[in-house]
Structure formats: C-alpha cells, structure tokens
Amino acid sequence: MSDAVRDVIYRYPPEARDGVLALRRLIFDVARGLPEIGPLDETLKWGQPAYLPRTPRTGSTLRAGLHKDAQFALFAHCQTTIISSYARAFPGWDRLDGNRAVLFDAPGQIEPERLSYLVRHALTYHLRNPNGPKRISTGTALERQG
Structure with a gap:
C-alpha cells in the first residue's frame, strides 16, 4: 500500500477504516484468483483508494x-453493468446507491462470497465486454435519430 493510500484510509473514522481495509483485502484476494487480469494497481481516484488491473482494457475501476x-x-463505474448485474444476482441483499455503489454501515455487513x-x-x-461500457441513453432527440 502506498503512503498516499495509507494516509487516506487511516484518516477515516474507525468503522469506515476497518470496512475499507476489509474491502481492500477482498479485492486483492479475488484478483489473485484471476491470473488473466495480471497485476492490480492501487491508486487514489476522487480521493479514494481505487483498484484496477494494470493491463489496459481488462477491468473497470473499483473504489472503496x-x-x-x-x-x-x-x-463501481456508474456507466457499466457492474452494480446492476450484482443487484440482479442478489436482489434485495444489499443497500445500493443506484448504479454506482454498495453501501455499508459496519465491516460485518461485508459478505465476501x-x-x-x-x-x-x-x-x-x-x-467480457470488448466494446466497453454501454452508453446510457439520455433520451435526447439526437440519440433517437441515430
């Protein structure tokens, strides 16, 4: 973990810090079981710890x-199907923020499986999606024309 990421995480309140560290462990554990993605980079995006395969066009960024x-x-990136696919696979199991996040109030709510x-x-x-994220329609006249 870089000093910059560590500094951000350790400024969080204790419950949030413990939860983010648990999510970080889960992300790295899952990544170890996916040799096709290569190494995982940990950086800061939007001031939050972010995780993405180093190999371009492999995966989408996760932030905690x-x-x-x-x-x-x-x-997860809100213009992907990541959260919506998760919500369809596990309907009603978690509290979601639309198509962008799974919400937690305590580390014990993290269900690794x-x-x-x-x-x-x-x-x-x-x-799995070689054409990248699907464009989300805004319903404008230009989109309908073409």
Missing part, C-alpha cells in the same frame, strides 16, 4: 471509501 449515506461503500461476484465482474469487465 466514505459515502454520504453510509459509513463506507464499494463503488457475495461481494466476490461484484469484484470479479469489475476486474474482468472489459475482457
């Missing part, structure tokens, strides 16, 4: 950090 409606959250599905989906997203 504070959330306004929870102690902490696991975030279930969340591994989401992490695998994110880290292999572009391997």
